[in-house]
Amino acid sequence: MSKEISFILNQELVRINDVDPNTTVLNYLRDIKNLRGTKEGCASGDCGACTAVIVELINDRLVYKSINTCIMFIYNLHGKQLITVEHLKDNTKLHPVQKSMVDYGGSQCGFCTPGFIMSMFSMYKNKITPTKKNIDEHLAGNLCRCTGYKPIYIATKNMNKYGKSDHFSKTEKKIKNKLKSINNNVAISYLDKEFFIPSNLNNLKENINEYKNFKFLSGGTDLALEVTKKRKSIESFIFLGNNNDLKYIKVVDNNILIGGATPINDTINILKKYYPAIADMYMRYGSTQIRNVATIGGNIANASPIGDSAPALISLDSSVTIEGNKTKIIKLKDFFISYKRTVLQKNEFLKEIIIPIDKNSIFKCYKISKRFDDDISAVFMAINLKQKNQIINKISITLGGMAEIPKKAINTEKFLNRKKFNYNNIIKAKEYLADDFNPINDMRASKKYRKIISQNLLEKFYYEVTNNKTISVN
8 A cells, every 4th residue: 555645747747645635736736836827716616716637547548627626635636647727838839728718818817717728628638529518518617707708618619720639649648657557545644634545445444444533535525615614624534536446327227326436427428318307407516627526425425405416316216325334225315314414324434326217207306596507506306206197106305405404395295196296286285395394594595485486396397297398597
């Protein structure tokens, strides 16, 4: 087991073990390596000014992923390449994405520009066609206060006109060989702090008892805020993001199986095939930078009452596999105990999410937030309906943001089951829904607003199903 992490910074192989594990990639770049093109705008993964690109070797192919360096810890970089804006040019020649940004006037004050450039660069390297849809998706995590976005959009649309290959293409073989040479398992001690990187399940289970007061870490898009916003110092980390036994999505025996440390973006294609509503929800859940590292397992285990994954998956009757001294499978609806508390015991972790595939059900989910993209929900509702001859055989309604845990609308479900799926019954069900929940007033929404919105969403579901179309004000 290695006592240091190894990663490639631009083209240089770096080995470190003398940095505080709470150090973010952004602070490492700016304060230690003096690479200050990467900016800090928010320290919460919202603005994109800190965007850089990591490169991972997946199935012998280099995959380029934009990330928020402000909420990624430095030791997460083990086994990856990190590319910063300073390294894009080829000697004195600008990279095609840089040249396009200059020629189309995509930069004014310049503070956000490096982040936009790196998001464009990840599109360029992954050969993503710059259609409006793709540009909107890949730049949604980058904010600009000056340009009004149009020149940035035009620059992105035209970046391939400046050449479809770059100096990175010439070094791909060399980078692959470097990444293959890196030892997978790492255990670092720095003063009174520890950082453990197990590469497989056996290594994790064999060593987990050696660490005290540790936090499991995957994407870290929420955990990092404990450091960047609350100024806390985390004593010990167990990083699951490099654990190959926890990173997968596959379909087995009519179930979708998702490893607990699988990045959300890696799940989108399969989810879209079976449950497009969930895939569409995740496109709003967070930016490309967030989805490249954030995991469904982390979103569930975090146990936030406003996490979007849990209500959707509970309505689909999903289960989770918990690993520890023994393996157990429980329904996701039984996973949550109270606010931010779950059934997980010491040294237990969420290994797998199991989503049943039911092609005969109608599933929809609704996210209400102040900002359409990359925002926390005020209310989240998921509804799964099975009906025959207009009779409701089964309906599952789960909400987030309405209680201290993701919660099912039990009385509403009981009222609707075995009744006709018609307008009058839906209107009556809205009364039951109001009694099922007693939400709070907070910065995102008032209690009254949450109740009215949840009732209206139930009615919206009825109209969408009966008219076989999506209703939207966008």
